[in-house]
Amino acid sequence: MDSFFRSEEMCLVQLFFQTESAHNCINELGHLGLVQFKDLNPGTVAFQRRFVKEVKKCEEMERILRFLENEVVKSNIPIPADFTSETIPVPRDVLDLESRFDKLEQELKEINSNRDTLRQNFTQLMEINHLLFVAGVIKHERFPAFEKILWRLFHGNFVLRHAEIKPHEEENMAEDPVKKDVFVVFVQGDQIRGKIRKLCDGFHASMYPCPNNAYARKEMRTNANTRIEDLRLVLKRTEEFRETTLTAAAANLQEWTSKVKKMKAIYYTLNLCNIDITQKLIVAEIWCPVSDLNSVHTALIHGSEQSGSSLSPVVNRIQTQQTPPTFNRVNSFTTGFQSIIDAYGVGNYQEINPAPYTMVTFPFLFAVMFGDCGHGLVMTLLALWLILHQEHFRKLKNELIDMLVDGRYIIFLMGLFSIYTGLIYNDCFSKSFNVFGSSWSVRPMFHPHGPNDTLHDSGHLHLDPLVSGVYSGNPYPFGVDPIWNIASNKLSFLNSYKMKMSVIMGVAHMLFGVTLSLVNYIFFRNLKDVALQFIPEVIFMLSLFGYLIFLILYKWCVVMKSESAPSILLLFINMMLFDYSSEGTVLYRTQKPVQIFLVVVAVLMVPWLLFAKPLLLYRKHKYHTLEFLSSHCRNMADIFVYQGIHTIEYCLGCISNTASYLRLWALSLAHAELSEVLWKMVLQVALRVTSGMGSVLLAVTFAAFAVLTVTILLVMEGLSAFLHALRLHWVEFQNKFYKGSGYKFTPLSFDRMRDMQ
Amino acid sequence: MVSCLFCGPKLAACGIVISIWGVIMLAMLGIFFTTHSAVLIEDVPFKEEDMHNDQEPPHSIYKLYNQVGYNCFIAAGIYVLVAALSFCQIKLNHRKEYMVR
Numbered sequence: 069m070d071s072f073f074r075s076e077e078m079c080l081v082q083l084f085f086q087t088e089s090a091h092n093c094i095n096e097l098g099h100l101g102l103v104q105f106k107d108l109n110p111g112t113v114a115f116q117r118r119f120v121k122e123v124k125k126c127e128e129m130e131r132i133l134r135f136l137e138n139e140v141v142k143s144n145i146p147i148p149a150d151f152t153s154e155t156i157p158v159p160r161d162v163l164d165l166e167s168r169f170d171k172l173e174q175e176l177k178e179i180n181s182n183r184d185t186l187r188q189n190f191t192q193l194m195e196i197n198h199l200l201f202v203a204g205v206i207k208h209e210r211f212p213a214f215e216k217i218l219w220r221l222f223h224g225n226f227v228l229r230h231a232e233i234k235p236h237e238e239e240n241m242a243e244d245p246v247k248k249d250v251f252v253v254f255v256q257g258d259q260i261r262g263k264i265r266k267l268c269d270g271f272h273a274s275m276y277p278c279p280n281n282a283y284a285r286k287e288m289r290t291n292a293n294t295r296i297e298d299l300r301l302v303l304k305r306t307e308e309f310r311e312t313t314l315t316a317a318a319a320n321l322q323e324w325t326s327k328v329k330k331m332k333a334i335y336y337t338l339n340l341c342n343i344d345i346t347q348k349l350i351v352a353e354i355w356c357p358v359s360d361l362n363s364v365h366t367a368l369i370h371g372s373e374q375s376g377s378s379l380s381p382v383v384n385r386i387q388t389q390q391t392p393p394t395f396n397r398v399n400s401f402t403t404g405f406q407s408i409i410d411a412y413g414v415g416n417y418q419e420i421n422p423a424p425y426t427m428v429t430f431p432f433l434f435a436v437m438f439g440d441c442g443h444g445l446v447m448t449l450l451a452l453w454l455i456l457h458q459e460h461f462r463k464l465k466n467e468l469i470d471m472l473v474d475g476r477y478i479i480f481l482m483g484l485f486s487i488y489t490g491l492i493y494n495d496c497f498s499k500s501f502n503v504f505g506s507s508w509s510v511r512p513m514f515h516p517h518g519p520n521d522t523l524h525d526s527g528h529l530h531l532d533p534l535v536s537g538v539y540s541g542n543p544y545p546f547g548v549d550p551i552w553n554i555a556s557n558k559l560s561f562l563n564s565y566k567m568k569m570s571v572i573m574g575v576a577h578m579l580f581g582v583t584l585s586l587v588n589y590i591f592f593r594n595l596k597d598v599a600l601q602f603i604p605e606v607i608f609m610l611s612l613f614g615y616l617i618f619l620i621l622y623k624w625c626v627v628m629k630s631e632s633a634p635s636i637l638l639l640f641i642n643m644m645l646f647d648y649s650s651e652g653t654v655l656y657r658t659q660k661p662v663q664i665f666l667v668v669v670a671v672l673m674v675p676w677l678l679f680a681k682p683l684l685l686y687r688k689h690k691y692h693t694l695e696f697l698s699s700h701c702r703n704m705a706d707i708f709v710y711q712g713i714h715t716i717e718y719c720l721g722c723i724s725n726t727a728s729y730l731r732l733w734a735l736s737l738a739h740a741e742l743s744e745v746l747w748k749m750v751l752q753v754a755l756r757v758t759s760g761m762g763s764v765l766l767a768v769t770f771a772a773f774a775v776l777t778v779t780i781l782l783v784m785e786g787l788s789a790f791l792h793a794l795r796l797h798w799v800e801f802q803n804k805f806y807k808g809s810g811y812k813f814t815p816l817s818f819d820r821m822r823d824m825q
Numbered sequence: 826m827v828s829c830l831f832c833g834p835k836l837a838a839c840g841i842v843i844s845i846w847g848v849i850m851l852a853m854l855g856i857f858f859t860t861h862s863a864v865l866i867e868d869v870p871f872k873e874e875d876m877h878n879d880q881e882p883p884h885s886i887y888k889l890y891n892q893v894g895y896n897c898f899i900a901a902g903i904y905v906l907v908a909a910l911s912f913c914q915i916k917l918n919h920r921k922e923y924m925v926r
Contacts, residue, residue: 756869758893763899
C-alpha cells in the first residue's frame with residue numbers, strides 16, 4: 069500500500085437515491101467524511117438553487133443560537149458539553165426547532181426589555197431619594213442671569229425648572245406689575261444648599277421652604293422607598309425567571325448548534341445535486357477514494373434503511389477525463405508535515421508526495437542549523453509537554469498556541485535531531501563534553517623534547533601535530549574534539565568543516581530530488597522524459613557538483629601538509645576556466661584529463677536538455693499533422709521557449725541552489741556564536757565571583773540566563789532555522805521534481821466542521 | 826497566615842520550570858567544576874600570581890575550581906528552595922480555584 073508515497077487513487081461515482089432518504093444518506097456520508105460532492109449546477113447563482121430557503125432558515129436559526137449563547141455566557145451560566153452527537157436531523161425537525169427557537173427568542177427579548185425598564189425605574193427612584201431641592205420666587209428679568217450663574221457655579225450638576233406667575237387681578241396691588249417666575253432647583257448635597265441660598269440672596273430671590281411640601285416631601289420619600297422595595301422584589305423575580313429559562317436553553321445549546329450546522333451542511337450539499345423530473349430521485353456526483361468505495365456503499369445502505377425507504381441507493385462508478393482532487397491519508401503524526409508541504413502547493417493528482425521524506429530531512433536540516441544538545445534537550449522537553457497536554461492547550465483557543473500544538477510532533481523531532489547534531493558539534497550551551505579523552509595533548513610540546521621552553525614571548529601556543537605525542541593519531545571517536553572549544557582558531561577549523569558539510573548535504577538533497585522525478589516519470593509511463601530530461605539533468609549535476617563532493621572527500625581523507633594543500637575553491641574555478649598553468653595544483657595524478665572530460669560532458673548536456681525534446685516533438689508534429697492539430701494545437705515556438713526556460717532554470721539553479729545550502733553553515737555559526745556570547749556575558753560574570761555572595765549572584769544570573777536562552781536562542785533562532793529549513797525544502801529540493809498544482813480533497817465531514825468552530 | 830498566595834498560576838509555573846532547570850544544570854556545573862574539567866578554564870577567575878607563585882603547580886588553580894564548584898552547589902540549593910516555594914504556590918492556586926467554584 070503506497071498510499072502515503074503518492075496521493076490516493078480517486079474515482080468519480082454517481083449516486084442515485086430517493087428524495088425521502090436523501091437526508092439520512094447525506095448524514096451518513098457526512099459522518100464517514102470520505103466523500104467530496106461535485107457541483108452539478110455550476111451555472112446557477114446562490115439564490116437560484118433549489119434549497120435556498122432551507123439554507124436561509126438554518127442561517128436564521130444559527131443567528132438565534134448565537135444570540136442565546138451570548139446571553140448565556142453574559143449571565144455566567146456554564147454550558148454543559150454535548151455527548152449525544154449521533155442524532156439525525158430530519159426535515160420535520162427543522163420546523164420543530166424553528167418554532168422552538170422563535171419562541172425562545174421572543175421570550176428572551178421580552179424578559180430582557182422588561183428587565184431593562186424595571187432597572188431604569190429602579191435607578192430613577194434611587195436617584196430621587198438622593199435628591200434635595202430648593203424652591204423660590206424671583207423677578208422675571210433676573211432669571212436668565214440667575215440661571216447662568218447657577219451653570220457656572222455647579223457646572224450643570226443641577227436641574228432648574230421655572231414658570232411664569234400669571235398675575236391675578238386682585239394681587240395686583242403694587243404700582244407696577246412686576247413679572248415674576250417661580251423656580252425649583254434640584255441639587256445634590258447639603259453644602260450646595262448654602263451656596264444657593266447665598267445666590268438667591270444676591271439676586272433678591274425669595275426662597276420658600278414650602279411648608280406644605282415638607283410634609284408632602286416626606287410622604288413622597290416614604291412612597292419612593294416602598295416602591296423601591298417592590299421594584300427590588302420584582303427585579304429579583306425577573307432575574308430568576310431569566311436564569312431558569314437560560315439554563316434550560318443552555319442544556320440543549322450544544323446539541324442544537326451541531327444539529328443546525330449539520331442541517332445547513334446537508335441542504336448545502338443537496339443544492340449541489342441534481343433533482344430529476346419526477347422529483348423522486350436525486351443524482352449526485354462524488355469524488356471518493358477507490359479503497360473506500362465499499363464503506364461509502366454500506367453507509368448509503370444504512371442511511372436508506374434508517375429513512376425506511378424500500379429502494380437502496382445506486383452507486384455507479386464512471387470514467388472521466390477531469391483531474392481528481394489530491395487526497396493524502398494522514399494520521400495525527402503525519403498531518404503536521406503534510407500541511408507544511410501543502411502550504412506551498414498541493415501536489416498534482418498521484419504525483420509523488422514529498423511528505424514522508426520531509427519527516428526526516430526537515431528536522432535534520434533544522435538540526436544542522438540549530439546544533440546544540442542543551443537547547444535541543446529543552447526543545448524536546450517542551451514538545452513532550454505539548455504532546456502530553458494537548459487537550460488542555462487546545463481549550464485555550466489562542467491562535468499562536470493552536471499553531472504550536474498543531475506542530476508538536478515536528479517540534480519534538482526537531483529537538484531530538486538537535487540533540488544528535490549537538491553531540492556531533494560537541495556543543496552544549498556553548499561548552500564541549502570530553503567523554504572519550506581528547507586526541508590532542510599539550511605537554512609533549514614542552515617535554516621531553518618539544519620545541520618551546522617558555523611561553524613568555526607570545527600569548528598563543530601553536531600545537532604542532534608533527535611533534536610526536538601532540539596528536540595521538542586516533543581521531544576523537546564521536547564528534548568534534550573538545551580541545552577545539554578552547555582553541556583560539558576554533559572558527560577557522562569549524563567554518564571550513566561546516567561549509568564543506570553544507571555543500572555535501574545540499575548536493576545530496578538535490579540529487580535525491582532529481583531521483584524522485586525519475587520515479588514520477590516511471591509511474592506516469594513517461595519513459596521518453598527519462599531519456600530526454602532525467603539523464604542529462606543527472607549527468608550535469610554529477611559531473612560538476614558530484615565531482616566537487618569527490619574533491620572535498622578526497623582532500624579530507626588524504627594526508628598532506630596544510631601549507632601546501634591546494635584550495636578546492638581555486639581548483640574548481642580553474643577547472644571551469646581550463647586553467648592548468650599554476651604549479652602544484654593537483655590533488656592526484658590524473659586530475660587534468662579527468663577534469664577536462666567532466667567539464668566537456670557537462671557542457672554537452674546543456675544542448676541535449678535544450679533541444680532534444682522540442683525537436684522530437686517538432687518531428688512528431690510534422691509527420692502527424694492531422695491527428696496532432698486537434699490535441700496539440702500549440703505553437704512550436706512555445707515549446708522551444710518553455711524548454712529553454714526549464715534548461716536555464718535547472719542549470720543555473722544547480723549552481724545557485726548549491727550556494728544556497730551554505731545557509732546551513734551560516735545559521736549554525738550564528739547560533740554557536742550567540743550561545744557563546746550569552747554564556748560569556750551573562751553566566752561567566754557570576755561564575756567568576758568567588759567572594760561570599762557569589763552563589764546568590766549566580767542564582768539570580770542563572771534565571772536571567774535561562775530567560776534569555778529561551779527567548780533569543782530557542783524562540784528566535786528556532787523560528788529562523790525553521791524558516792530556512794522550510795525554504796530549502798520548498799525551493800531547492802522541490803523544484804527538482806514537484807509540480808504542486810493540484811487541488812486538495814475536501815470531503816463533507818461533520819468532524820472537521822466541529823473541529824473548525 | 827492570611828494569604829500566602831502572592832503569585833498567579835502562570836508565574837508559579839514559570840518559577841517551577843526555571844527552578845528545576847536551575848537545579849539540574851547548576852548541580853551538573855558544580856560536578857564539572859569540582860572534577861576540574863579543562864573546558865571550563867575560562868570561567869575560573871585565576872590571576873597571574875596564582876600561576877607563578879604556586880608551590881605545587883596545579884593546586885591553587887584546583888582550589889579556585891573547587892570554590893566555583895561549591896558556589897554552583899549552593900546556587901542549586903537556593904533553587905531547590907525556590908522550587909519548593911513555587912510548588913506550594915501552585916497547590917494554593919489549585920485550592921483557591923476549587924473553593925471559588
